[in-house]
Amino acid sequence: MANQGWIYRDKISKNQAGLSLLAYYTGKYPHSSPEEWLDRILSGAILVNGRPACPDTVLEIGQQLTYQRPPWTEPDVPLFFEVLYEDAEVLVVAKPSGLPVLAGGGFLEHTLIHLVHQHYADVTPYPIHRLGRGTSGIVLMAKSKPARAKLSQQMREGKITKIYRALVGQGDIPDNFTINQAIGKIAHPILGYVYGALTDGLSARSDGRVLKKHPDSTLLEVQIFTGRPHQIRIHLAFFGYPLIGDPLYGLGGLPRPDAVPGDCGYYLHANQILFNHPSTGRIISISCQPPPELVNRLLAEVRQQATGNRQQKEE
Known part of the structure; x- marks a missing residue:
């Protein structure tokens, strides 16, 4: 059974300012390929200050990024403690x-x-x-x-x-x-x-x-x-x-x-x-x-x- 999905939130720091939106995600989260991040940006799953943005959008200090990950099926694990x-x-x-x-x-x-x-x-x-x-x-x-x-x-x-x-x-x-x-x-x-x-x-x-x-x-x-x-x-x-x-x-x-x-x-x-x-x-x-x-x-x-x-x- 799929979970409920998740919203990942990031805030742009001084060191991250000046990066493009695509470069930010591919650099910080290399577990996904650049192509996957590009698809997410183009589909509107990633927002900058609550608005859709282009892959080459230049990020500024303090901007809020959100990525709405859709529900997914997690690996099976022992579910007890x-x-x-x-x-x-x-x-x-x-x-x-x-x-x-x-x-x-x-x-x-x-x-x-x-x-x-x-x-x-x-x-x-x-x-x-x-x-x-x-x-x-x-x-x-x-x-x-x-x-x-x-x-x-x-x-x-x-x-x-x-x-x-x-x-x-x-x-x-x-x-x-x-x-x-x-x-x-x-x-x-x-x-x-x-x-x-x-x-x-x-x-x-x-x-x-x-x-x-x-x-x-x-x-x-x-x-x-x-x-x-x-x-x-x-x-x-x-x-x-x-x-x-x-x-x-x-x-x-x-x-x-x-x-x-x-x-x-x-x-x-x-x-x-x-x-x-x-x-x-x-x-x-x-x-x-x-x-x-x-x-x-x-x-x-x-x-x-x-x-x-x-x-x-x-x-």
Whole structure:
């Protein structure tokens, strides 16, 4: 079933003034081709200050652009979430792998925030942080503006602890490790740019430890001290141990040109979060069990190892 469509709004800044209408959209939103943007402008789907405009219209500071995207059918995703903790100001939920947190990349209603807003008609919970589409687990939300302000401040100051479970390949991984590697924007043929390991990017730190080694994989616990986009995926790939099934980040922490961040298949789970309640100040600690796909994979490896051990004894 198609969604209701969406109106995208932009305001022209000083740096964007002087561009043509077509150049603005093709430069800022490269996920669509220049031909597609041209068709939208000519059809009247894009307005400048509420009026149709030509592709070569020169834009001025402060002008309001609107693009009326018609209804479209969104990709299928798991449309559910679990409430882990709730009070008058805070909501903590768990999302499945495959469900985006916010709208974007072809998703509007098939998102966690849309599902939550449908469930909570009298309030508007706001996510304090994000998870990648393929990442499962905990998302912290505020149910009031004061709570949002205080929790966001904790996030900026690094006072919210976020701990993950990550599955990587087998290898000589140190039992405990720290990854300090900057992350920044890297040119990408599909989206214009994506984030990756970059010398002159923003500083980022992740600490990890080995929880369990299996025949074909290693289960890690990873804590992040900064919240850069796709930080764990990039850091572990840079460290030499990319997430199993990650279609975007390989060795070195650089993005592959034929994949995008929303592609799934990797095993990463937001397992635990600790924060101070925005009103009482008391420490709230919430944990979330790993999803079935991660548990089943590990169980399969344990059974495989047990079968191999029995065969060796029989020989």
